[in-house]
Amino acid sequence: MESTILSEKHTGTSFFSRFRTWLGEAVPILVLIFWSIIALFPIYLILVNAFKERKSIFRLPFAIPSEETFSLVGFETVNARSSFDTYFLNSIIVTVFALALTLLFGTMASFALAQYKFKGSTIVSLVFSIGIMIPIRLATVGILRLMVNLKLTNTLWALIIVYIAQSLPMTIFILSSFMRQVPQELIHAARVDGASEYRIYWLVLPLIRPALGAIGIFTMIPIWNDLWWPLILAPSRDTATVTLGAQQFLGQYMTDWNAILASMTMSIVPVLIFYFIFSKQMIKSITSGALKS
């Protein structure tokens, strides 16, 4: 009895406060919806228009393709006039090799920096940590001269090596903090059992697997998307990556709307698929502090 009176009194007096609570709930969601539209609308426009014939791209740019407007002519042009398959292959080779070697070299170095006390360890850590803040692009002049001397220009190796150097500082920085958290008893026990240091490294690796996943994803995206190094070190047709290939193709065919929309779709879709598969892990790994230290 008492409680009903109380609650009635509560609802009675608080139309205004209820309105305010509702507002407090609704406005933030509206802000999110608004920005989501801003974020997605450009991508939507590209994807729907890539599958339309030319006239409808201009007449009905916002509509999704219908039976009458559907056309794949853009994709046919892209297939005929450019070598996107080569570009994809190049990007995959570069990304996979750079990533694998970054993780290998990065785990080795961070294992040493975290597990051993030795002369010069501070200097080595310091040298690597400079690379976290100073972008490798500032060394472009020297890197190009180096690659010319090594006769590596217009090879995928040039890109792979530069991407390893680019990714190592952050990788080592993050991995070192993980390596330090590896229980020392485990390492001691292994040593007592007569395991070599290399064997211990191998035993430690599975323990830091979650960090490796996060670093892997965050190393991959900038490599896949990079324009600078392919443009400078390997601009030839045979070594172009997807990003450079798309850039050149788009510049050349600026007036063929079907072709440019199709080629953009071909570059966006793999990244989107990759993102939707890994987005949960990706964001979880940042927010759980895997990338903080």
Next chain:
Amino acid sequence: MTGYFKSRKAFPWHIVVFLAPALIVYVVVMVIPLLDSLSLSFFTENPANVKENIFAGLSNYKYLFTDNYYAPIFWGALKHNIVFFLVHMLVQNPIGLLLAGILAKGGKLRTFFRTILFIPTILSFVLVAFVWKLILSPIWGVSKTILGLFSLEGLFQPWLGLESSALITCSLISVWQYIGTPMILFYTALIAIPDELLEAAKVDGANPWLIFWKIKFPLIVPTVGLVSMMTFVGNFNAFDLIYTMQGALAGPNFSTDIMGTLFYRTFFGQQQQMPNQTLGATIATMQFVIILIGVVIYMVWQKRTTVYEY
């Protein structure tokens, strides 16, 4: 103690083996080329023999700062780069903070939005540039139609083609893409704040706005600093977006020229301009100095700021 004597016994080859691959790649491909670039800025090409450089002291710098033709271009690029950075600081980071603040409340719906809002950030600059080039193109007329929905079609201008608006437009497109980074960093910092710290304020009936500014914001100040530093470094090193959107000449009439495009043009040459490696190295050195100043300011500031551990 035992560890010390142990390491004395035999030379620790395993440490060398573990460190060598990373250290060699990093030193050979990053450290030495960086030093090489910096030192090249003190040389100039020998007119008699192009393969050879001769020591020239500070003459490249003097040329860059005072030459009648080149100095205005350099100072222009620097000015544009500062504007580019300020737009990011004033638009990208506050909106990123706002979105992060909303997302940090948690819940299924917000998790969904978090995934959506991060999408532009994973795309390449090249794609982003072309997407927006098409959308803003007067030929397609999409933006005009959208403005028409609000009866604002009169406002439409070919923004990318006008000297007065091209730089701001490019900056805002970069903001559109990059907003996910500050958003997710702020978000991480906000959800790390323990509830106990907020309970007391909530019991006292403080409104969310006040809680945010009086309690949460001071706690995430270290992240604000980190985001500012990352924005600074990223912006003074930017290139891809402007190059793809406006070309190496950063038109119209150099109005979108930033340090990255100026470096590219100078180093590789463009149209009538001959490539000039040493002047290119000088511009890269200027970028290095600017970024270094930013990083040092950040590190000094960081040392002085209290970091709350919870």
